[in-house]
Amino acid sequence: MQSLLTTRILAVLVGALASVCFVGCQVELDRTGQYFRCETQRDCSSGYECVSVDGQLACVPSGEVDGLLDASQDATTDAADTSTPTDTGDTDTSDAQPSDVGQPDADSGDDVSTPDGGCTPCEAGCSADLRQKIVCADTDGDGCEEPRAIECDGTRYCDTITNECEFCGNQACNLNDEPSCTPAGIGEYSTFIRSCVQQDDGCGELVLEECVDGVCVADTSPYCAVHECNQDQCSPSLAAILRCQTDSLTGQRKLVTGQQCSPNQRCQSTNAGPACVCQHQCSPGQERCNGDTYQTCVTGADGCHIWQSDTTCQGSSHNATFGCSNGVQKCVNGPTDACLKPIVEQCPNGQTCTQTGPGSYLCQ
Known part of the structure; x- marks a missing residue:
C-alpha cells in the first residue's frame, strides 16, 4: 500500500x-x-x-x-512484528529456538505487539467554548496521534455527546450576550434575570432566573435585590414609624424613617397602619404629691396626659402666703400631708389683695 x-x-x-x-x-x-x-x-x-x-x-x-x-x-504493526524473540529466561545458548512458549513466533502473523509507550494519549472531544471539535490524527507521521482542532463555523457548536459540530438553529441565543434584566412594563420593574446558558450540545439556551420577592437590578452584573418590606412598620425600639418606600433607581422596596414619636409616645400597629400612640401618665384633673412636690395632670403639646410639677409651695410653711392674683395666693395641704399645693383665696367683694409687709398679703 x-x-x-x-x-x-x-x-x-x-x-x-x-x-x-x-x-x-x-x-x-x-x-x-x-x-x-x-x-x-x-x-x-x-x-x-x-x-x-x-x-x-x-x-x-x-x-x-x-x-x-x-x-x-x-x-x-505488522511490519514491526518481524523480529525473532529471544528467550531471556533460557540460559542455554545452544538452543536455536526460544524456550518460552508465551512469546509469539516471528512468522505467526499475529500482531500482539504493544504500542510505543512514548506516545501521549490523544482524546477527541470539544473545546472549552464548544466552538471547536477536537479530532485525533497522526499528522506528522511519527506514529502517534495528536489532537487537532476543527472550527465549528456559523451557529454550529460542538456536541459533547457526539463530538460533532451541530447546527443550533434560529432559536438558540447568543452565548456572547451578557446577562441582563428582562424588559418590564411601563411603571414596573423587572423581576427576572435573562442569561444565555451553554448546553451539552454546545447551543445557547435562554434561561430566566426569577427574583423571588425582589427585583432585578441592572448593575455591572445583574442581581436580584430582595425587598426589605411590603408595608410600613414600627422601628424595633418603637420610637419611630418606618415607611416602606420604593427606590426610584433599583425598584427595591426599602425601610426609611418616617415619623419620630415624642418621648411620651410609642409606635403601635393599628388598623390604619403603624402610628405614634400616647402613653398617658394620668387623667386630666388628677393631682398627687411626688415626695414634697405637688403635681397635677395636664395635656402636653403632643396631646399626651402627663404629670406637671408645681414647686411654688416647696419649702413654704403651712398656710404661708406668697403673693396676689385676684386674691391671696397661699400654700395649703395637698392630696396628702407630704406636700403643699398653691391656691388662690379670693378677696371679698370690694376688697383687693395688697401687700402689708415682707411676705405678707391681705385682702383690704
Whole structure:
C-alpha cells in the first residue's frame, strides 16, 4: 500500500498538474484515490484533512481519514512484528529456538505487539467554548496521534455527546450576550434575570432566573435585590414609624424613617397602619404629691396626659402666703400631708389683695 500511494502522489506531483498546482492549491482528486501532498491543514480545502499516509502528509477526504489511519496502523504493526524473540529466561545458548512458549513466533502473523509507550494519549472531544471539535490524527507521521482542532463555523457548536459540530438553529441565543434584566412594563420593574446558558450540545439556551420577592437590578452584573418590606412598620425600639418606600433607581422596596414619636409616645400597629400612640401618665384633673412636690395632670403639646410639677409651695410653711392674683395666693395641704399645693383665696367683694409687709398679703 505504501509503494502504491507513494507512486500515486509522485505521479500527480510531477505530471501535467505539476505545472499549475503547487502545495496549497487545494485540489484533491479523491475519486481516483489520488491525494495531494500537504504541509498543514491550510493546504487542504473544506472537507479534507491533512494527515499522514504511508509516512507522507496528504489531503484526505474527512470520511476516509479513519480508514486510512487504521490501515496505516495495522501495516506499521505488522511490519514491526518481524523480529525473532529471544528467550531471556533460557540460559542455554545452544538452543536455536526460544524456550518460552508465551512469546509469539516471528512468522505467526499475529500482531500482539504493544504500542510505543512514548506516545501521549490523544482524546477527541470539544473545546472549552464548544466552538471547536477536537479530532485525533497522526499528522506528522511519527506514529502517534495528536489532537487537532476543527472550527465549528456559523451557529454550529460542538456536541459533547457526539463530538460533532451541530447546527443550533434560529432559536438558540447568543452565548456572547451578557446577562441582563428582562424588559418590564411601563411603571414596573423587572423581576427576572435573562442569561444565555451553554448546553451539552454546545447551543445557547435562554434561561430566566426569577427574583423571588425582589427585583432585578441592572448593575455591572445583574442581581436580584430582595425587598426589605411590603408595608410600613414600627422601628424595633418603637420610637419611630418606618415607611416602606420604593427606590426610584433599583425598584427595591426599602425601610426609611418616617415619623419620630415624642418621648411620651410609642409606635403601635393599628388598623390604619403603624402610628405614634400616647402613653398617658394620668387623667386630666388628677393631682398627687411626688415626695414634697405637688403635681397635677395636664395635656402636653403632643396631646399626651402627663404629670406637671408645681414647686411654688416647696419649702413654704403651712398656710404661708406668697403673693396676689385676684386674691391671696397661699400654700395649703395637698392630696396628702407630704406636700403643699398653691391656691388662690379670693378677696371679698370690694376688697383687693395688697401687700402689708415682707411676705405678707391681705385682702383690704
